[in-house]
Amino acid sequence: MYSQVLVDPRDYDLQRIIWRNSSEEEIGHYQLKTITYGTASVLFLATRCIIQLANENSKQFPKASEVIRRDFYVDDLQTGADDLTEAMQLQGEITAILKQAGFDLRKWCPNSSALLESVTETDDSNHRFNISSKGINTLGLIWNHIEDTLCFSTNVKIDNSFTKRSVLATISSIFYPLGLLGPIIMQCKLFMQQLWLQNLEWDDKLPENLLNKWSDICKKIPFIEQIKIPRLVSVLEKY
CATH class of the missing domain: 3.30.70 (Alpha-Beta Plaits)
Structure with missing residues (x-):
């Protein structure tokens, strides 16, 4: 999740790393261009990006956008629907919205075998489903x-x-x-x-x-x- 969120180029130097494998090599300089696990702001920034995606798609996908804003905990989504048709529609819309920013949802585990089959048929990335x-x-x-x-x-x-x-x-x-x-x-x-x-x-x-x-x-x-x-x-x- 974090690797999909870029930081402002003006902040690259704040995530500068110097490194060399041995004392005989010249020191290399690296800049981390994505938000970095362990920094104080990383959780807020990643979550804020998800909320921004929901805001930008609220007119086209009002229900899915509401679910994204309400039912995510960091990168875990827990939500539901009143019937299978609505659940399948939600799954498709939420996936489409988040994929715009490289947030590729996977490891679906619904309580409906029909919904799981639907996800499997439409998924093209060979995702592993967390079923036990x-x-x-x-x-x-x-x-x-x-x-x-x-x-x-x-x-x-x-x-x-x-x-x-x-x-x-x-x-x-x-x-x-x-x-x-x-x-x-x-x-x-x-x-x-x-x-x-x-x-x-x-x-x-x-x-x-x-x-x-x-x-x-x-x-x-x-x-x-x-x-x-x-x-x-x-x-x-x-x-």
Whole structure:
């Protein structure tokens, strides 16, 4: 994504690199002409280019432009439509808009096999499609595109060397941005509260009674992976 965004020529010298492979060679001078990963402004500039594309195409493709402005997170697009026809139209328009600036969308993963076949047939760049029966990582959440459900992953190790620091690290590793695991995580946070009341230092090993209690909690945490939340929650109003 970043390699498609040019910087102003007046700023080339701000991205000057001097380099040589050995002390016997003359020093070479290079200027990076595209925005560079790691610089403070790179995220804003790349995102701003996408928004500019949407603004320039808002009259011709109003719906697609709105989606581009609203549903992108850096270079990841998450959006949807009410029916297959609308979804196929959106996919084509969004692809056309972004391709104007070299932003070539790929790795499509729809929850409709018909839409995937449509994308495959019209795609001419041999893009790899990110399809897995276990689901895909979608901004930290696991989305099972076949069942159209949101799932969770955990990686908890149980040992006898738990400390207050490692307990907090374990709790923090459970990612639940929508708050869907709140009732479960609350138990973990209440346990963390007990550690504070014990006046334990960060690297003190847990007393046996607390270690056993935390081990029991850790044994139950992997069951989170069995939870499946329907992605689509629709409320129909009755008049």
